[in-house]
Amino acid sequence: MNLERIKPHFPWLTLLALVCVVGAANPAFFDPLGLLSLVTDVVPLFIMALGMTFAIYIGGIDLSAQQVANMVTVVATVYLSQFGIGVAVICILAGFVFGAVSGYVTTRLYVPSFVSTLAMGFVALSAAKYLSGQRALSMDVTERNTSFGWMFDSTVGVPHQLAIAAALLAFAWFLQTRTSFGRALKAVGSGELAAVASGLNVDRVKILAFAISGAFAGIAGLLFSVKLSGGDANLANGFLLLAIVAVLVGGTPLTGGVGGVLNTAIGTLIVMVIRAAMVYLEISATQQQMVFGVVLIVAIALTIDRSKLSGVVK
Amino acid sequence: MTDISAQTEPLGGLLTRDRIVKWAPVLVLVALVLLFPFFEFLEDLLEGKDHFYLLDSRFFSIRNAARIGIAAAPALMVAVGVTFIIIMGSIDLSMEGTISVCAVLFAFAFLGWGGTLASWAWLAIPTALLVGALLGFVNGLIHVRLKIPSFMASLAMGFVGTGFALVLTGGDRLRVEDELFRSLLTVRWLNFPIMCYVALAFLLLAWFIQSHTALGRNFYAVGGGEQLAQSSGLNVARVRVMGFTLAGIFFAVGALLAVGRIGIAETATGNNFMFVSITAVVVGGTALWGGIGGVWNTLVGVLIVNVINNGMVVIGLPSYVQDGVLGTLVILAVALSTNRKSVTFVK
Numbered sequence: 001m002n003l004e005r006i007k008p009h010f011p012w013l014t015l016l017a018l019v020c021v022v023g024a025a026n027p028a029f030f031d032p033l034g035l036l037s038l039v040t041d042v043v044p045l046f047i048m049a050l051g052m053t054f055a056i057y058i059g060g061i062d063l064s065a066q067q068v069a070n071m072v073t074v075v076a077t078v079y080l081s082q083f084g085i086g087v088a089v090i091c092i093l094a095g096f097v098f099g100a101v102s103g104y105v106t107t108r109l110y111v112p113s114f115v116s117t118l119a120m121g122f123v124a125l126s127a128a129k130y131l132s133g134q135r136a137l138s139m140d141v142t143e144r145n146t147s148f149g150w151m152f153d154s155t156v157g158v159p160h161q162l163a164i165a166a167a168l169l170a171f172a173w174f175l176q177t178r179t180s181f182g183r184a185l186k187a188v189g190s191g192e193l194a195a196v197a198s199g200l201n202v203d204r205v206k207i208l209a210f211a212i213s214g215a216f217a218g219i220a221g222l223l224f225s226v227k228l229s230g231g232d233a234n235l236a237n238g239f240l241l242l243a244i245v246a247v248l249v250g251g252t253p254l255t256g257g258v259g260g261v262l263n264t265a266i267g268t269l270i271v272m273v274i275r276a277a278m279v280y281l282e283i284s285a286t287q288q289q290m291v292f293g294v295v296l297i298v299a300i301a302l303t304i305d306r307s308k309l310s311g312v313v314k
Numbered sequence: 315m316t317d318i319s320a321q322t323e324p325l326g327g328l329l330t331r332d333r334i335v336k337w338a339p340v341l342v343l344v345a346l347v348l349l350f351p352f353f354e355f356l357e358d359l360l361e362g363k364d365h366f367y368l369l370d371s372r373f374f375s376i377r378n379a380a381r382i383g384i385a386a387a388p389a390l391m392v393a394v395g396v397t398f399i400i401i402m403g404s405i406d407l408s409m410e411g412t413i414s415v416c417a418v419l420f421a422f423a424f425l426g427w428g429g430t431l432a433s434w435a436w437l438a439i440p441t442a443l444l445v446g447a448l449l450g451f452v453n454g455l456i457h458v459r460l461k462i463p464s465f466m467a468s469l470a471m472g473f474v475g476t477g478f479a480l481v482l483t484g485g486d487r488l489r490v491e492d493e494l495f496r497s498l499l500t501v502r503w504l505n506f507p508i509m510c511y512v513a514l515a516f517l518l519l520a521w522f523i524q525s526h527t528a529l530g531r532n533f534y535a536v537g538g539g540e541q542l543a544q545s546s547g548l549n550v551a552r553v554r555v556m557g558f559t560l561a562g563i564f565f566a567v568g569a570l571l572a573v574g575r576i577g578i579a580e581t582a583t584g585n586n587f588m589f590v591s592i593t594a595v596v597v598g599g600t601a602l603w604g605g606i607g608g609v610w611n612t613l614v615g616v617l618i619v620n621v622i623n624n625g626m627v628v629i630g631l632p633s634y635v636q637d638g639v640l641g642t643l644v645i646l647a648v649a650l651s652t653n654r655k656s657v658t659f660v661k
Contacts, residue, residue, distance in 0.1 A: 061465075061466075063469075105645050105649070109645065109648070109649035109652075110648075110649065110652045111645055111648045111649055111652075112465075112602065112648075114405075114407075114465045115592070115596075115602065115644060115645075115648055116645060116648075118589065118592070118644075119640075119641040119642070119644040119645050120641060120645075121641070122589060122637040122638065122640060122641035123637070123638045123641040123642065125634075125637045125638075126634050126635060126636075126637040126638030126639075126641070127638065129634030129637070130632075130634050130635075134634060241473050254462075254463065254466055287477060287480070287481050288477070289473055289474075289476060289477030289480065290473075290474050290477025290478050290480075290481060291477070292473065292477075293470050293471065293472075293473035293474030293475075293477055294470075294474060296466075296470040296473070297456060297460070297462070297467065297470045297471075297474075300460075300462050300466055300467075300470070301460040301461075301462060304461070304462060306461050
């Protein structure tokens with residue numbers, strides 16, 4: 001029973017322990033309706049984290065996710081009346097294109113992903129401010145309800161938002177485990193040089209990974225704007241940290257190669273429970289960022305694969 | 315070692331690729347300074363007004379230069395701090411949190427100990443620098459001891475810092491209205507406010523550290539080849555931690571100038587410093603891979619960024635264009651400064 005063998009089980013054990021602790025302190029936590037609404041609230045964050053998983057899985061990072069989501073809230077709000085539900089396609093495409101450009105800049109122009117995505121995030125911010133005229137926009141209520149009202153219904157007690165999250169998770173899981181693209185992701189994440197040497201088109205895999213991350217950020221942004229019935233260049237602020245935390249506490253290390261989308265589902269639930277606990281302990285929203293920053297450092301330190309850093313940590 | 319100050323011969327010599335790359339930032343700066351007045355000239359020409367190219371320019375005036383100086387001074391300090399880190403081949407993304415914490419703690423101490431520089435409240439200034447050093451030190455320790463890549467360690471520390479500043483202030487703004495402290499902005503020598511000279515003094519200090527101390531040489535040694543530096547007996551971990559500590563002190567100076575500029579300390583004091591300072595460093599020609607560049611490059615980079623921001627306002631472009639322009643600029647600068655032969659792959 002050594003540490004390396006139980007390491008993959010850390011995430012769900014952590015989740016279980018946290019649920020027990022929070023439940024013991026506050027039995028009301030187990031109220032099914034309350035739990036259901038907690039899980040439903042975390043759906044946009046989960047989708048963003050799901051996309052982020054692909055970027056981290058190949059050993060990169062996507063710091064533009066939050067800004068892309070911001071931009072998409074504006075896009076969705078501005079074009080809703082014109083395209084109705086078709087606006088979803090535009091939102092996903094917009095995210096995909098931004099992610100693909102980040103990927104292109106990273107692989108072909110040799111700009112490290114944390115810089116390229118940071119920079120693309122500011123390009124997205126510019127676009128969001130331009131489209132919104134630097135104002136907070138709101139959706140027309142009737143148009144929103146005709147196109148996206150179904151999202152807030154539920155079928156046999158399952159909210160449709162959760163169904164969307166589950167469908168996306170299934171899609172991402174399928175991509176990761178049942179396609180050659182998924183195997184290529186694993187190869188790139190486990191050892192990029194070996195992947196290149198074995199003839200894999202690594203650049204294409206990486207560009208696609210960033211594009212998927214962008215597309216999921218776009219979906220997250222769309223959900224935000226529908227939920228809050230509006231768009232604004234700052235609407236999704238604060239979610240970048242939580243999305244990265246969700247991926248890392250789920251057990252996908254910063255060095256990539258292991259973990260994956262199911263881990264991120266667990267990671268998001270951990271973030272949700274920590275948030276619920278902080279609300280119960282009356283730790284205000286302003287202080288939560290500090291807590292999650294520390295959680296992030298601990299999660300990275302525990303999961304990172306130092307043998308991959310070849311002795312030099314820049 | 316490439317250091318613009320060490321280069322004394324004029325551009326006229328051989329136009330090698332290295333020399334062009336090295337002087338490109340300066341050329342870009344000069345071109346920008348000449349370009350914005352040209353737009354103004356065109357505008358007046360179309361309206362049929364008389365306009366002598368540089369003489370009638372609103373952009374090319376002492377008043378506007380002072381405005382650029384005021385905008386650039388805090389950013390210069392932050393960018394100089396992160397320059398040391400980038401020379402080592404690492405990166406520090408914690409500045410927004412560090413600046414906010416330093417600014418807020420400075421304001422609390424300053425107001426609590428008397429509220430004017432003429433009293434014991436002046437101790438708030440060294441206190442702020444100490445806080446900056448401490449945050450940088452912790453940042454460096456997390457990076458080196460826990461072996462976490464610096465961009466992630468410092469990003470996380472930045473989040474912690476911003477959160478901490480929020481906890482301290484509870485979202486309130488602290489007003490620092492002491493006239494003596496605000497003279498950083500209000501008192502001008504030769505048209506420029508004192509804060510510009512303070513920034514200049516710290517820039518010279520940074521240059522001294524960079525080129526006349528063992529620590530400065532060690533930064534280049536680590537950035538030029540960490541394993542080589544390690545095997546030649548250098549305590550690389552210690553140099554890194556000291557680098558982050560030094561950067562923290564410069565972030566604190568930036569925080570003080572930022573508070574002096576608007577007279578308010580709040581959680582948002584640190585906003586936007588991260589992207590602007592990283593942009594300035596890489597646009598100035600300091601390579602993200604380490605070992606190349608220095609504080610003079612950073613001065614040029616900060617001026618480029620601020621000239622663009624200011625010039626776009628002067629010629630009437632909407633402010634939201636700036637973020638996109640800076641984003642594109644960063645990508646271009648990093649892409650152009652990268653020697654592709656020496657890079658195997660990029661994460």
